[in-house]
Amino acid sequence: GENVEQHPSTLSVQEGDSAVIKCTYSDSASNYFPWYKQELGKRPQLIIDIRSNVGEKKDQRIAVTLNKTAKHFSLHITETQPEDSAVYFCAARVQGNNRLAFGKGNQVVVIP
């Protein structure tokens, strides 16, 4: 099955700086790549996603890039703010499948 890995496991950034989290996946048939944010004590929520026919997608301060050849995708957060502190999960879904394979999560800490 699909295997998703996230790096680094913990990332600390100064407020205002950028944060980048990278995920790699194993199955070249995967075609959907969402990112979920989980704040402390809360449920994971989708923040951005990308499909395999697109190389980049942006939504205000967050963006996701996809490199299908290298089988990796990255979350970019610009001008980080304290409310960006959370655990971020990447995931991948193989075409025709109902399930997502999640990475283990990245703890992002924004230092004021």
Next chain:
Amino acid sequence: DVKVTQSSRYLVKRTGEKVFLECVQDMDHENMFWYRQDPGLGLRLIYFSYDVKMKEKGDIPEGYSVSREKKERFSLILESASTNQTSMYLCASSPVAGSTDTQYFGPGTRLTVL
């Protein structure tokens, strides 16, 4: 607004007890999922269901079973709870693949098995 609810936020059970965790969604979603979340291990899929009375094993089904008698309700059952099943359990739902793929999560149930 999609709503996924879980029967309990916190639950304490004893080893050997039968435990029921219930999840209800109000958006007529076909797919429902049960995950287990442990520190450093991320979200691991226990079971999922893509239709009423249908179920499929996820990555860690051992020690668990599920029931989906109605479309909106998906139950996770621990037949005989053990201490290594102490964890946060998250339910999620999503529409049929290809329409919109977002999984919507419930608030979670923190289960402690003593």
